[in-house]
Amino acid sequence: MRSEFQEHSESLFLSSSYIFESAESIARQAANSEKGFYYSRFSNPTVSMFQERLASLEGAQACIATASGMSAILTLLLSTLKTGDHVIASQSLFGSTIQMLSAFLPRVGVETTFVPLTDVSAWQQAIQGNTKLLFLETPSNPLMEIGDIQAIANVAHEKGVLLVVDNTFCSPAIQNPIRLGADVVIHSATKLIDGQGRVLGGAILGRDKFIKETIFPFVRLTGPTLSAFNAWVLLKGLETLQIRLNRQSESALELARWLETIPEVDRVFYPGLPSHPQHLLAGEQQRSGGSVVSFQVRGHTPEAQRNTAWSIMDRARLFSRTANLGDVKSTILHPASTIHSRITPNERALAGITEGLVRLSIGLEDPIDLKSDLLRGLNG
Numbered sequence: 053m054r055s056e057f058q059e060h061s062e063s064l065f066l067s068s069s070y071i072f073e074s075a076e077s078i079a080r081q082a083a084n085s086e087k088g089f090y091y092s093r094f095s096n097p098t099v100s101m102f103q104e105r106l107a108s109l110e111g112a113q114a115c116i117a118t119a120s121g122m123s124a125i126l127t128l129l130l131s132t133l134k135t136g137d138h139v140i141a142s143q144s145l146f147g148s149t150i151q152m153l154s155a156f157l158p159r160v161g162v163e164t165t166f167v168p169l170t171d172v173s174a175w176q177q178a179i180q181g182n183t184k185l186l187f188l189e190t191p192s193n194p195l196m197e198i199g200d201i202q203a204i205a206n207v208a209h210e211k212g213v214l215l216v217v218d219n220t221f222c223s224p225a226i227q228n229p230i231r232l233g234a235d236v237v238i239h240s241a242t243k244l245i246d247g248q249g250r251v252l253g254g255a256i257l258g259r260d261k262f263i264k265e266t267i268f269p270f271v272r273l274t275g276p277t278l279s280a281f282n283a284w285v286l287l288k289g290l291e292t293l294q295i296r297l298n299r300q301s302e303s304a305l306e307l308a309r310w311l312e313t314i315p316e317v318d319r320v321f322y323p324g325l326p327s328h329p330q331h332l333l334a335g336e337q338q339r340s341g342g343s344v345v346s347f348q349v350r351g352h353t354p355e356a357q358r359n360t361a362w363s364i365m366d367r368a369r370l371f372s373r374t375a376n377l378g379d380v381k382s383t384i385l386h387p388a389s390t391i392h393s394r395i396t397p398n399e400r401a402l403a404g405i406t407e408g409l410v411r412l413s414i415g416l417e418d419p420i421d422l423k424s425d426l427l428r429g430l431n432g
């Protein structure tokens with residue numbers, strides 16, 4: 053979408069509203085607000101450019117961008133569910149998504165059954181008469197389990213309900229859930245799509261009719277809108293997404309293979325490794341393993357494991373100790389004491405989150421430097 057000046061880089065339209073030639077033309081626009089530009093709570097040229105480009109990368113008919121990944125999820129849930137409805141969700145979801153489903157939705161009378169991501173029959177068995185929506189993320193965070201999108205889409209479609217896939221961990225550069233049968237895709241654009249840790253953003257993608265008739269009226273009314281500035285930053289992110297992720301996946305695979313040779317490392321979780329239990333399935337639905345690698349260090353007691361994990365984190369100079377991921381700067385995190393610290397030790401054990409688990413998100417640094425950064429703590 054170019055202005056009369058034929059700019060090469062997309063313009064940033066910082067305007068909250070748009071002017072009209074006549075009373076009649078503004079009346080026409082007000083009556084048909086899903087087309088054209090009227091007010092930036094629900095229509096802005098820069099946001100539209102981001103939505104169109106992301107939709108075309110995902111192979112989706114339509115997209116609505118939101119202020120964050122969580123606002124995309126909230127918008128999706130509140131616009132599709134009502135009191136008395138039931139949701140089936142993977143046990144291995146982003147922590148805030150789990151809380152939204154388990155703590156917030158019951159307040160509006162929606163119940164959720166959590167099932168193991170990889171057990172298709174558990175999804176099938178959890179179906180009830182009032183089930184409206186199935187929700188998963190693949191690969192899961194931080195253990196990188198793979199959900200079979202096609203098989204779970206079949207479970208959803210036999211029952212005539214929606215399969216929603218949060219594609220944040222892969223981005224459209226390496227996985228397109230809609231092509232595998234998902235009805236709706238969610239993104240936290242904050243992660244790989246920005247890729248440089250600058251802004252928050254989110255998106256909901258799906259069929260034209262669904263986006264226009266179910267999502268758009270809710271967004272127009274409630275305003276979980278992406279800002280034009282953030283949309284502009286994210287548009288720039290999309291231009292380099294594929295090339296960043298190609299390189300990040302290559303480096304992540306190299307680090308994963310190397311970690312498997314380190315005596316202090318008990319286990320490495322990365323879908324690109326032949327030792328990954330769902331390596332073949334990952335190869336069918338993803339074009340590469342992605343940027344996240346987790347590993348578990350040895351130790352006779354949970355305390356000993358935690359000491360080693362923390363020592364790797366504390367001695368790192370190149371890896372940033374931060375919760376963000378998908379960034380061109382590598383990051384390191386101890387899931388048991390951060391993103392999974394609010395659940396009980398028993399729940400953590402069931403989820404496979406041990407004290408020795410370390411999550412890495414691999415950026416664009418030289419893998420040689422990343423290895424020596426990890427060795428500082430592994431040898432200490």
Ligand SMILES: *Cc1c(COP(=O)(O)O)cnc(C)c1O
Pocket residue numbers: 120121122123146149189193218220221239240241242243252253254
């Ligand atoms: C970060 C994240 C979210 C939430 O996105 P925000 O942009 O932080 O609101 C949702 N899902 C996944 C998988 C994430 O990693």
